[in-house]
Amino acid sequence: MLRALVFDAYGTLFDVHSVQARCEALWPGRGAQLSQLWRTKQLEYTWQRSLMRRYAPFSQVTEDALLFSCELMGLRIDKKEKQTVLDEYRRLALYPDVVPAMKKLKSAKCAILTNGSPDMIEPLVAQSGLKFDAVLSVDALRVFKPAPEVYQLAVDRLQTPKEEIGFVSSNCWDALGAKSFGFTVYWINRAGAPVDRLGFALDKIVKSLDEILP
Amino acid sequence: MLRALVFDAYGTLFDVHSVQARCEALWPGRGAQLSQLWRTKQLEYTWQRSLMRRYAPFSQVTEDALLFSCELMGLRIDKKEKQTVLDEYRRLALYPDVVPAMKKLKSAKCAILTNGSPDMIEPLVAQSGLKFDAVLSVDALRVFKPAPEVYQLAVDRLQTPKEEIGFVSSNCWDALGAKSFGFTVYWINRAGAPVDRLGFALDKIVKSLDEILP
Numbered sequence: 001m002l003r004a005l006v007f008d009a010y011g012t013l014f015d016v017h018s019v020q021a022r023c024e025a026l027w028p029g030r031g032a033q034l035s036q037l038w039r040t041k042q043l044e045y046t047w048q049r050s051l052m053r054r055y056a057p058f059s060q061v062t063e064d065a066l067l068f069s070c071e072l073m074g075l076r077i078d079k080k081e082k083q084t085v086l087d088e089y090r091r092l093a094l095y096p097d098v099v100p101a102m103k104k105l106k107s108a109k110c111a112i113l114t115n116g117s118p119d120m121i122e123p124l125v126a127q128s129g130l131k132f133d134a135v136l137s138v139d140a141l142r143v144f145k146p147a148p149e150v151y152q153l154a155v156d157r158l159q160t161p162k163e164e165i166g167f168v169s170s171n172c173w174d175a176l177g178a179k180s181f182g183f184t185v186y187w188i189n190r191a192g193a194p195v196d197r198l199g200f201a202l203d204k205i206v207k208s209l210d211e212i213l214p
Numbered sequence: 215m216l217r218a219l220v221f222d223a224y225g226t227l228f229d230v231h232s233v234q235a236r237c238e239a240l241w242p243g244r245g246a247q248l249s250q251l252w253r254t255k256q257l258e259y260t261w262q263r264s265l266m267r268r269y270a271p272f273s274q275v276t277e278d279a280l281l282f283s284c285e286l287m288g289l290r291i292d293k294k295e296k297q298t299v300l301d302e303y304r305r306l307a308l309y310p311d312v313v314p315a316m317k318k319l320k321s322a323k324c325a326i327l328t329n330g331s332p333d334m335i336e337p338l339v340a341q342s343g344l345k346f347d348a349v350l351s352v353d354a355l356r357v358f359k360p361a362p363e364v365y366q367l368a369v370d371r372l373q374t375p376k377e378e379i380g381f382v383s384s385n386c387w388d389a390l391g392a393k394s395f396g397f398t399v400y401w402i403n404r405a406g407a408p409v410d411r412l413g414f415a416l417d418k419i420v421k422s423l424d425e426i427l428p
Contacts, residue, residue: 047261048387051361064411071408147265194285197278
């Protein structure tokens with residue numbers, strides 16, 4: 001019996017590729033590629049920095065990944081453009097299935113567990129209109145997902161045993177990290193991607209957030 | 215004064231994309247894309263498994279990444295084809311600058327420090343004709359690069375202080391991980407890529423292995 005649901009934020013509730021329109025406006029014809037590359041590097045940097053034991057807040061990692069991506073693609077970006085694009089990360093769009101699903105979830109304890117540093121995630125959640133019992137950031141631990149201590153943070157802060165926590169992510173590696181830790185996991189596979197091969201199986205694979213509800 | 219040179223293997227001495235021809239023969243028109251995706255997933259899995267504390271040998275990770283990549287690209291792969299492609303990883307081509315550079319390096323202590331598990335790296339080095347004073351695998355530690363304990367392995371096994379070790383890699387994040395640990399690092403930037411933004415600077419950026427020599 002699950003007493004709490006813990007959600008990943010970026011890519012799960014919030015569409016990280018909603019920055020694409022802004023990128024496209026600044027660099028016509030390159031927005032989609034930049035958005036994809038930026039996200040890929042952002043995640044790589046979280047894993048590499050965690051392993052190097054050189055944590056930096058997600059806001060820093062996100063900026064670094066943007067600058068690298070622009071350089072790789074040969075796109076010039078000045079200080080003002082950089083700020084314009086980074087500001088988009090504080091007002092990412094919710095996926096269309098999020099609001100209807102969250103309305104039905106009122107009975108369960110609901111939290112966010114995110115790589116996002118407080119300076120990024122707090123304004124984002126505030127402007128979304130969504131309400132959570134807790135918004136937990138890896139920043140408290142200075143290591144990124146999928147390190148097991150990150151998932152332990154939800155156990156500690158929600159004071160709920162891991163056996164009673166359902167974890168919801170669209171990032172397959174994040175869902176599998178949570179499974180390896182001991183949560184019951186739901187992978188929101190909106191894109192119809194294959195399951196990552198990391199030695200664990202997901203508990204439930206769904207196409208949208210509504211399907212995780214009883 | 216550097217008393218030992220430590221080389222990364224995959225992507226630095228051995229061209230991981232020499233599997234491309236075999237992939238192309240099996241799946242015409244898809245070889246380059248498969249080779250790129252396979253390498254990307256292979257590295258992602260090393261980082262994710264390390265953070266999850268679910269190490270698996272590089273041979274396993276490499277197979278998992280191949281199967282994921284085929285599935286994502288909609289390519290059917292049977293057991294024999296899988297083995298054919300994986301066998302290529304045990305006879306990857308050397309980059310053309312490697313043999314001339316290694317001949318000039320006879321005076322220094324030379325070692326390999328690799329993510330590769332012994333079942334992969336030992337046959338690969340044997341068939342290359344190259345000679346090293348040591349071939350060190352992360353498999354002894356059950357964690358992948360860029361964890362600092364991996365670089366410490368070279369210090370311990372070569373009995374050489376880190377201040378006297380030069381580390382050579384074409385993988386920028388690996389060179390930066392080695393820099394974060396304390397080695398003098400050379401990044402072989404054959405592709406003319408931008409420097410990764412991980413909070414450290416490289417000691418020397420060169421286009422080919424010859425340029426690291428005195």
